[in-house]
Amino acid sequence: MLADAALTVMWVGLTCYALFGGADFGAGVWDLLAGGAEHGRARRELIEHSIGPVWEANHVWLIFVVVMLWSAFSPVFAAVMSTLYIPLTLAALGIIARGAAFAFRKASTELWQQRLFGACFALSSLLTPFFLGTVAGGVASGRVPPGLAEGDVVTGWLNPTSLLGGLLAVVTCAHLAAVYLCADAHREGRPELAAAFTRDAVVSGLVAGAVALAGIAVLNADAPELFHGLTHRALPLVITSAAAGLTGLGLLARKRFVAARAAAALAVAAILWAWGAAQYPALLVGSTTVTEAAASASVLSAVLVVLGVGAVVLVPSLWLLYATFQRGAVDQHSSR
């Protein structure tokens, strides 16, 4: 019971990381695709202003997930980190490069520096979600056995399901970011940017759909247990995700940007929960269940209580963060 609660909380953290942190990575992908320094300036500025004040707070969700996993399910953490250490090391380096380069670009004034740091920021924004996606694929397809580095350190993440996971992560992040940025551009009174990001959002949404469809065949062949879960117990969530994704595209076409944001977020959240539901109660497919890997009740309850108390402080703080800048925006509009 406690273990399930801890798992749920961790999965909520993972969802938040995908919806907030993922969109920040996606914004970096669009930064990469924005074109030359002059041509892409307006889009890059919008991206920078949108993620600048929030990316560090959004990034904390990842730390939250890592800490939850190691506190509540220590053996699973050890197994995943040791077997999949290659993509995780690469993701970690990508996280360094993305965060540091973003801060450096903000602090530089000369074009060549902005280009260098910008390229570093954008490229790592593409690679990091890819590697994290391959990790998800490796876990979901049951390639991580319990124990220390007992799995294959290469095929654990270089396999059809992992590549699908990596690709899907990149495309999904990009789609989320494009949808979010539409609303930002619209609120800023920049219709030309909103139109451009609408186009990007539709294209990336269609690509994500195509990758997901192709994924059905991949999973059927490569990860039968996951496939069975997704087509049976988790089927309602899979359908929800597809429906929300399509609805989001429709809302974009009608310029209902805020509603489109919610629909895109729902589509991503639903697919993450579908994955969770498909392999539950296995944490390591084929070997380890939630109950087997769970920490003592004393640890689980302490961590959950601490997080509950923390939430009492965090929620108003987060509200203050977002409210401060929303209000600033309103002031700016009224003064124009």
Added chain:
Amino acid sequence: MTHTVLTGPWVLVGYAADRVSEGDLAAARAQMGFSLAWHIIVACLGVGLPALTLLAEWYGIRTGSPAYRLLARRWARAMGVLFAVGAVSGTILSFEMGLLWPGLMGRFGQVIGLPFALEGIAFFIEAIFLGIYLYAWDRLPPRRHLLIGLPIVIAGTASAFFVVCANAWMNQPRGFTLREGEVVDVDPWAAMLNPASPPQTVHMILAAFMVASFLTAAVYAVAMLRGRRDTYHRAGFFIPFTLGAIVTPFQIVVGDWAARFLADYQPTKLAAVEGVYRTGSHVPLTIGGVAGDNGLKYGLEIPNGLSLLIGYRPDTVVQGLDRVPPAQHPPVTGVHWAFDLMVAVGFFLLALGVWLLWAWWRRRRTGGELSTPRLFLALAAIGGPAAVVALECGWTVTELGRQPWIVWGLMSVRDAVNPAPGLMTGLWLVLVVYAAMTVATVYVLRRLARGTPVPRAPQEEDVTGYPVV
């Protein structure tokens, strides 16, 4: 070698020590040590710099002097860069706990999870309020903006406390029982608040304020040596230097406490720190020296010194390395030199503080400005990097002095390391990325320091009007 206690079979984690190559173990230790040594500098600045910035901002509001306000904005800008770099280099560490030491995390992850969860919350609060502080400088009334900065200082100090609690647990593992190799009866609060937590956390937090203070002061000491002695540069020197000088004597007392703690709880570590090979009374205090077969050679010996320091009596018995097998000896020369260097820097900084006190006392009698002779400024300029050296030395004493254990007396680093092949390659990759990040960080910070002094936040112009996702 040292599988002492954890011999029971626990299928979920298991043992992998026999699959580990020497090279990969060395690579894992080097990578962890390197990325920690890097992060600790940035983390200290992340804890200390917000306090300095708030002090300057508060003076600015109180006196209305633009010099203080400008300082606050400058420091805030550096803070933004350092916080970003600190956040990502800290994330890497949480990854490395699993990537490099899965044996530790698989078995004991749940025991030390609580302080990390608390640290996560504190860090979240820090990130949120830093976001507001940096980006809302001109959207909030001055006093409210100052108030927004307070949670950054509190949460920063709290995260230092929590994370060092976890490290303290590695020195004093408490809060669980081992039954046939399996960890049971876990009490996460007892694990977090272990006997090593009080001395280690206080020592570390004070060190963070010292490093941030002396390093910042050193920047302005150099500027003053180059002739820029206006209010702006003097304030930039005196605010941090005074804070550092106030903290230093407390830190020396706390350091003494931490050493006494070792005598009671980790005598082997103290034996390595002081190079004591044979248990006995009338133990001298040896300064410097090289580890030989029977003790430190070529060092400066103060007769009965260590016995007097530990128990105030020359016949106090000090436990030596002879109480544990040679395989469990930490590397004596490295630990001992790191300790002596740290203590030397501590007293050097104390002397600088006394000089400041003397100058201040003289000004009270004679009036005028605080006198800042060139020698004082030159020594203060050295004091910044010296504080960093002391920080790294202290960390070396803690970590190297714990070897070969990752969990004192229970699990060796060899039992904890990831047995996967290729850790050496990972080390090179990490070194390259960190080298690039070091160059870029220093370059960007220097540019920020040299930029034309315009009293405006870097963000106020380019963020105005942009809403947040």
